[in-house]
Amino acid sequence: MTRLLLRHARLATFDGASGWGLVDDGALLIDGGHIAWLGADAALQACVQADHEINLQGALLTPGLIDAHTHLVYGGDRAAEFEQRLQGASYEAIARAGGGIRSTVAATRAASETQLFADAANRARTLHREGVTTIEIKSGYGLSEEAEARCLRVARRLGAELPITVRSTSLAAHALPPEYAGRADDYVTDACHWLAAQQATGLVDAVDAFCDTIGFTPAQTTRVFEAARALGLPVKLHAEQLSNQHGAALAARFGALSCDHLEHLDVEGIAAMKASGTVAMLLPGSYYFLRETKLPPVAALREAGVPLAIATDHNPGSSPTLSLLLMLHMACTLFRLTPEEAWRGVTVNAARALGLADRGRLAPGQRADLVAWDAAHPRELAYRFGHNPCRRVWCAGVESLPA
Numbered sequence: 001m002t003r004l005l006l007r008h009a010r011l012a013t014f015d016g017a018s019g020w021g022l023v024d025d026g027a028l029l030i031d032g033g034h035i036a037w038l039g040a041d042a043a044l045q046a047c048v049q050a051d052h053e054i055n056l057q058g059a060l061l062t063p064g065l066i067d068a069h070t071h072l073v074y075g076g077d078r079a080a081e082f083e084q085r086l087q088g089a090s091y092e093a094i095a096r097a098g099g100g101i102r103s104t105v106a107a108t109r110a111a112s113e114t115q116l117f118a119d120a121a122n123r124a125r126t127l128h129r130e131g132v133t134t135i136e137i138k139s140g141y142g143l144s145e146e147a148e149a150r151c152l153r154v155a156r157r158l159g160a161e162l163p164i165t166v167r168s169t170s171l172a173a174h175a176l177p178p179e180y181a182g183r184a185d186d187y188v189t190d191a192c193h194w195l196a197a198q199q200a201t202g203l204v205d206a207v208d209a210f211c212d213t214i215g216f217t218p219a220q221t222t223r224v225f226e227a228a229r230a231l232g233l234p235v236k237l238h239a240e241q242l243s244n245q246h247g248a249a250l251a252a253r254f255g256a257l258s259c260d261h262l263e264h265l266d267v268e269g270i271a272a273m274k275a276s277g278t279v280a281m282l283l284p285g286s287y288y289f290l291r292e293t294k295l296p297p298v299a300a301l302r303e304a305g306v307p308l309a310i311a312t313d314h315n316p317g318s319s320p321t322l323s324l325l326l327m328l329h330m331a332c333t334l335f336r337l338t339p340e341e342a343w344r345g346v347t348v349n350a351a352r353a354l355g356l357a358d359r360g361r362l363a364p365g366q367r368a369d370l371v372a373w374d375a376a377h378p379r380e381l382a383y384r385f386g387h388n389p390c391r392r393v394w395c396a397g398v399e400s401l402p403a
Contacts, residue, residue, distance in 0.1 A: 008055050014062075020343075059392075062343075066359065072124060101317065127312070156168060184216065218247060221250060225251070258279040274306050310345035329383070332382050
């Protein structure tokens with residue numbers, strides 16, 4: 001395999017517990033899809049030999065961005081509901097009236113697998129053009145055995161056909177489909193049974209659930225997690241978004257990779273997440289779009305040492321954004337993260353939220369997912385919004401978005 005040497009870049013390695021890890025006028029050697037060496041360009045030795053060199057002319061070089069919470073595969077849109085909310089209807093009221101997730105379920109079930117793939121591929125390419133090299137994609141808009149499997153197949157196909165890593169998560173416990181009205185426990189029983197087939201056919205990497213007033217109860221969520229644990233699948237949870245159901249503490253008992261949203265998280269939940277090493281996944285897009293006013297307890301999470309991650313939560317109903325760079329900015333302006341915290345939230349800690357130890361930092365042995373930016377310092381990307389300074393992208397050492 002070709003050994004590629006990138007020279008004359010400013011490296012932001014994030015290699016260490018804190019700090020940017022900056023290397024001015026740096027160089028980085030890629031071999032076999034991984035980083036073989038990095039350091040100051042002046043420190044290059046004769047043993048650092050390459051088949052090809054690229055002079056990045058002072059560009060900023062960072063790890064590839066990781067969008068660790070998306071719902072990228074679905075049919076239709078919910079622009080009409082956006083208008084309803086602006087006229088005073090709440091997200092919960094729309095959902096209880098048959099809108100919300102259920103309306104997307106109907107559109108997703110009606111769409112062909114070919115159409116679902118085409119639409120999701122366009123969304124993934126948009127994220128990739130902003131430097132995203134790894135995406136987590138949840139199901140949860142099919143809500144039947146066949147439709148959930150179809151959405152997960154689309155996610156797997158995206159990872160196979162696009163120059164981007166896709167991690168797929170089963171989210172059948174997202175909402176109650178209409179054919180199970182009044183029979184939530186029966187639906188949870190069936191959804192747990194679907195997991196075995198999803199795992200056997202290689203469609204799923206993790207299991208998620210929505211534990212809230214318009215989702216599933218803690219007892220029902222526990223059943224989903226027990227089924228996942230029996231199959232050896234890691235779990236994560238939509239927790240404490242609209243109310244405090246103590247879902248974060250529940251998820252932490254199962255060693256959850258992440259708990260996501262967390263606006264109503266309490267001190268007990270924070271302590272449980274700290275003890276289990278669970279990542280706090282902050283989703284400023286949905287907070288902004290739904291015009292929420294209760295902030296997640298960022299200061300308390302920070303003080304407890306809970307890792308903070310950031311994602312787009314791309315979905316048609318509450319966060320229709322396709323810009324992780326905008327989320328980087330919003331995490332700073334809305335949630336008061338520092339630029340470094342926000343950056344670690346889309347690199348190091350986002351990788352941790354997906355259970356991936358081979359990316360998110362620039363260090364020897366790490367996967368060579370890299371982005372070159374027209375910027376002098378990473379904080380510029382958190383400072384500005386509404387622009388895209390992404391210059392070039394490499395996925396596993398292969399250039400996927402050339403200059």
